Amino acid sequence: MKRALLFIFIALLAILPWLAGSDYYTNLASQALIAALFALSLNLLVGYAGLTSLGHAGFLGLAAYSSAWLMLNLQWDQASAAAAALAGSTVVAGVFGLIALRASGIGFLMITLALGQILWGIAYRWASVTGGDNGLSGISRPHPFGFDLGPASHFYYFTLLVFLLVWAVVALWVRSPFGASIRGTRDQPRRMSALGFNVWLIRWITFTISGFFGAVAGLMYVYYQQFISPHSLALANSAEMLLMVIAGGPATLAGPVVGAALVVLLKNIASGYIDRWIMLLGFVFLFIVLFVPNGIVPGVAKLWQRWQQRRRHKEERA
Template sequence: MTITAPAYRPTHARLGWRSGGVAIAAVTALAAAPFFLAPYATTTLTRMLVFALLAASLDLLVGFTGLPSLGHAAYFGVGAYAAGWVAIHLTPAAPVPLLAAVVAGALAAAAAGSVAVRTSGVYFLMLTLALAEVIQQVAESWEPVTGGSNGLYGIPAVRIGSQALTNVGYLHWYVLACCLLGVAVLWSLVASPFGATLRGIRDNEPRMRSIGYDPARYKYAAFVAAGAVAGLAGGLLAAQQRLVTPADLGFTTSALALLAVVIGGSGTLWGPCVGAALVILVRDSLGSSLDGHGPLVLGLVFIAVVFAMPRGVAGIRGLPVARRWRAKR
């Protein structure tokens, strides 16, 4: 008698269909949001999308490569400055500013990564922080280009054809489409043999080296790819708030992105997006109603997640996407 495929494969297939259904429902709800939300709420949701893409790009390093970074916002900010500068001095027509943001983020990550990936552990953590501080100091002192401590302001609204996206609903759909594209790029990377190699390096780098892989080269490629997607998120930030400041590439932004990855669950892509939405909700929406104690609430949420949900939101039992993630791991 011929033995067929193992019984767990149909279960994974069902989980895949459920995960796909959840993703479609989430995208549909995000696309329909401007019809039901007030302009301020729509703007907050758009900002969540931007920060979610930043967190997902950081997860490529933290969750899939095992490289926790405290300076990832540097490439986010570089992309934002590049997009803003191009929109002011050249053209705000899409997708030119976003392409400039992606290239700028990738180049900045390539320069920093050539040094950072030679280290690991706490040394990598501190080196990425130091490099990001250098980039922030450049942004604060290069006033003719970045506007210095005042920031780069007066960024024109992004244009598609002859239409300027001044309406918050149109801008939300534009950001949503670009974020989906960025997440699709990240997903294609982690689902490819390249992603499998990154997970192998994360789990056992000496063994990967012993079978012929060059971990430094793969980590460098992941670093540049994450920087490029973070640059894309920065370009969307410039389009959304039409102002870029040195704080956008500072330590606080990097720490919040890492916090979103931890809360959502590293190694999942969708988990950091959920964590980013929670961070922005507490910081921007609830913070004003808590007498400025939003950071305190974020700290309490972080402590609760570390003790109650070590794998973050993605590790909650009962969620179809969480079960599928645990099965893959």
């Protein structure tokens, strides 16, 4: 059943530009995939490691700014700028992990919030490098193997390819023995430590890898927007991505994708018909918390299991 749903999901994504019928909805789908990429990276911390972060947008913005600045000011090519941005963001994630993992729970949350605000402050105040409020613009999209990513459908398929690759890597990673150890540090850190596992090191590696995938989302973000501003590093962006993970279902592979699609659709479609669409978004999340507290994907899976059990009971009685 899961394999069939996965095949249908990928098939729908593959033909989506034809189903959309316009560049607007194709671009909207690209936005949703980029948001899902970022939510997947955050889910490694929130869902699998049990570490809630409010500064994760810093990695997205850092990679985007680094790549844009290298291309605009040093005239680096796309590949070199992307590689340097990913490497630099991963190193920063490792350093931030050393600082943030000195605490857990609320302490970890507040440290990540502070670190994220530091990056936002640098982007906002260091106008000679970041452009300040005006940001950096005029960024060109890459041309992999001479393929033009200017048209909406071309960029969508490029984003889809990156998304599926990251999704597959994350799926293999969380289902590996190391992924099991990550969940163990979330559920029973003392027992894992008693069994000889280095809980701090496992969490630090997860934090760093999460930052790397957040940087990948940052590159896709700046390629799509062709513009970057301090807003990308703001607290509101981190909180929005956290809501995507919680709404879809943490510690699941499909949850962040569903949550990202829900938020992006509400922001871009509902806002066109409802003036106070943020209130609608609040009601949607309130409904999720009250009726499916574990998220949409686990909630739907639970309903499906109940329906299957009831059907079996009826067949047995018949």
